[in-house]
Amino acid sequence: MPKVTIDGHQIEVPDGTTILQAARMIGGPIVPPAMCYYSTLKTSGGYCRTCIVKVSKGSEKDPRPMPKPVASCRTTVMDGMEVQNITSPEVVEARKGVVEFLLLNHPLDCPICDQAGECHLQDLAYEHGMAKTRYEFERRTFEKIDIGGKIKLHMTRCILCYRCVKVADQVTNSRVHGVMNRGDVAEISTYIENVIENDFSGNVIDVCPVGALTDKTFRFQSRIWNVNPMDAHRDCPKCAGKVTLWMKGDVVARVSARKDKYAEVIDWICNECRFEKKELQDWVIEGPTNIERHSVISQNHYTLKEPSHKPVLNAVDAVDSSSTSNSGN
Ligand code: SF4
Numbered sequence: 130m131p132k133v134t135i136d137g138h139q140i141e142v143p144d145g146t147t148i149l150q151a152a153r154m155i156g157g158p159i160v161p162p163a164m165c166y167y168s169t170l171k172t173s174g175g176y177c178r179t180c181i182v183k184v185s186k187g188s189e190k191d192p193r194p195m196p197k198p199v200a201s202c203r204t205t206v207m208d209g210m211e212v213q214n215i216t217s218p219e220v221v222e223a224r225k226g227v228v229e230f231l232l233l234n235h236p237l238d239c240p241i242c243d244q245a246g247e248c249h250l251q252d253l254a255y256e257h258g259m260a261k262t263r264y265e266f267e268r269r270t271f272e273k274i275d276i277g278g279k280i281k282l283h284m285t286r287c288i289l290c291y292r293c294v295k296v297a298d299q300v301t302n303s304r305v306h307g308v309m310n311r312g313d314v315a316e317i318s319t320y321i322e323n324v325i326e327n328d329f330s331g332n333v334i335d336v337c338p339v340g341a342l343t344d345k346t347f348r349f350q351s352r353i354w355n356v357n358p359m360d361a362h363r364d365c366p367k368c369a370g371k372v373t374l375w376m377k378g379d380v381v382a383r384v385s386a387r388k389d390k391y392a393e394v395i396d397w398i399c400n401e402c403r404f405e406k407k408e409l410q411d412w413v414i415e416g417p418t419n420i421e422r423h424s425v426i427s428q429n430h431y432t433l434k435e436p437s438h439k440p441v442l443n444a445v446d447a448v449d450s451s452s453t454s455n456s457g458n
């Protein structure tokens with residue numbers, strides 16, 4: 130099994146492991162950000178370049194460094210490889226450039242965007258972005274499109290990561306949307322706005338790393354930091370039925386799939402669970418969702434009182450009633 134060293138941490142990994150997967154096995158701040166790679170979607174990755182790293186030693190057999198930064202999600206580990214991510218000023222600088230490119234046409238309308246507070250692009254812009262854009266040309270804009278009755282596409286915010294296309298391809302039973310055209314005129318389209326109506330289409334919302342695909346049943350209902358995420362399940366004949374309920378008091382404001390610490394969906398959920406089951410009695414509540422990311426969602430929300438597993442709501446109610454104290458993000 131090959132050994133790789135990433136930012137000074139050595140790990141032995143199975144053959145075929147990518148640098149990004151090896152970094153995730155190590156964990157912590159050395160893990161590169163990933164806007165298009167998705168571990169459960171085949172052929173994902175290779176589109177966004179946010180995961181770039183420097184390979185300062187190729188392998189034990191051929192120690193020459195790689196001549197330029199490589200996409201860690203698409204580069205396989207070799208025995209003796211040495212990789213730099215956050216310890217390389219060159220990579221940090223190059224990542225800033227990638228973020229600047231991702232933001233070239235992006236509206237950055239976070240104050241009115243439903244994804245704000247759980248958006249990877251927002252995190253990246255905050256961590257690596259420039260305070261001011263250098264782009265002087267007209268930004269490309271699109272009309273908003275309804276993809277079926279429950280999903281809204283804001284193409285202006287799309288970063289063309291292809292995750293939704295791969296979900297439609299691999300998770301639903303009929304793909305009717307994809308990326309049309311190339312380069313500056315590339316866009317996600319449903320080909321004459323065909324409706325995506327199949328049982329698992331709602332999962333495109335969860336994999337979208339930005340606010341390009343949003344849930345019409347939740348749009349503009351609440352800032353994400355003003356709702357409480359709860360793990361819940363139901364006996365569903367179509368999917369695992371394991372979800373996160375986003376609660377506003379006793380009201381189920383949104384249902385989404387559960388995600389891991391890299392914000393990847395653990396079990397795909399069906400549209401019935403996502404869009405139709407909005408009553409508390411539809412669900413067995415397990416307890417507060419543990420949001421592991423350094424997210425505004427997990428700030429000041431609630432504590433778990435032992436042993437009843439009943440969430441004790443506190444700060445959210447306070448936030449809701451005073452309405453602003455941590456809403457600035
Ligand atoms: S997609 Fe993210 S970065 Fe873009 S406007 Fe929405 S929250 Fe802000």
Ligand code: SF4
Nearest residue numbers: 287288290291293337
């Ligand atoms: S709509 Fe979202 S998931 Fe689909 S390609 Fe654009 S950014 Fe990616």
Ligand code: FES
Nearest residue numbers: 175177178180202
């Ligand atoms: S996550 Fe590797 S290129 Fe996008």
